[in-house]
Amino acid sequence: MTIITKNWFKAAGIRAIKTIAQTAAATLGTASVIENVDWRLIVSASLLSGLLSLLTSVAGLPEVDERTGKVKKSLQPQDQQP
Numbered sequence: 001m002t003i004i005t006k007n008w009f010k011a012a013g014i015r016a017i018k019t020i021a022q023t024a025a026a027t028l029g030t031a032s033v034i035e036n037v038d039w040r041l042i043v044s045a046s047l048l049s050g051l052l053s054l055l056t057s058v059a060g061l062p063e064v065d066e067r068t069g070k071v072k073k074s075l076q077p078q079d080q081q082p
Helices: 006-029 039-057
Strands: none
Touching: 006 039
């Protein structure tokens, strides 16, 4: 069972944004010339991939503990030692 919390939204949002950027870069890379880019296709494919990423995140995120809804310690930024 997934607990949807602020941490879940943050982790799922970060994943979705990364997925959108990756899809846009991959779709843009298929155009041979910048003038031939179908921007509507790039935007629609990228937004769809972001939506699918969010829906997939409902099944669970490795970054968020499903029992507590908190970010797992192994994935939190560590304090840097001098």
